Amino acid sequence: MEDKATLLLAEALADMKSRQGVNLADLEPGEVVALVRAVGRVAEPYAEVNADAAGIPVRVAPGVWFWHLTCGASVWLDEVERILPRGTANELYRLCLVYACCNARRRDAFPPVGGLRDLEELVQGHFRTLACTPQEINAGLDALFGLKPRETDGNDVPEAASWAAICSRLEMQTGIPADEWMWERSGKYMLRCYRDLKKVSDALGRGGDDADSGDELDYAVNALQRLKLDIMRRVKKNG
Secondary structure: OOOHHHHHHHHHHHHHHHHHOOOHHHOOHHHHHHHHHHHHHHHOOOHHHHHHHOOOOEEEEOOEEEOOOEHHHHHHHHHHHHHOOOOOHHHHHHHHHHHHHHHOOOHHHOOOOOOHHHHHHHHHHHHHOOOOOHHHHHHHHHHHHOOOOOOOOOOOOOOHHHHHHHHHHHHHHHOOOHHHHHHOOEHHHHHHHHHHHHHHHHHHHOOOOOOOOOOHHHHHHHHHHHHHHHHHHHHHHHO
16 A cells, blocks of 8 residues: 555656646656655644754764754854855855764854854855765755755845744743753754744734634645645646
């Protein structure tokens, strides 16, 4: 008997074929990977959330693990982006991203972002210590981010100055210290908790009327629909 993810994939392909005549052969390799991941997320919408909440990193290779970006690591990456020169930004930012994923829950691993040379020494030195192949790193990054790094299900990541306010509100409403939200939970998980608490607050303020009923399954289904539309538009445009 076929599993749920396989059936969902077949349904997604059939839907694209009936609506726009898009066949599996029309998809680019990256789109196939993204589609498989998207239907897998619909089949098990809470798998990633549970692993994130439990503090389970992604295994890249023996002894090498990637963590979902914490708020603190995300703020550091925002600062990195501001100093990267054009032309070298892509490769150096990738090294910074790998560094951030490996050290996301280590506050002392993120010194203030100073000059470009110091940044290069930091991340290149770290990269040389990783006992894994470029292919394994690519697979690890894809496991965390898919084809769209730092995606937040349509919810914009706030500016660095806003993270402190979110952490403070979560501390007040959950009793979990702000520093723990900053460094011991992923930024994505933190935003999800913040969003859920805001829903409850808004619903109570309106007496429960018109409360947003979105949950992980809703986000997964919406992400799958967006991906299918993107693929169909791309095929139609290039057809």
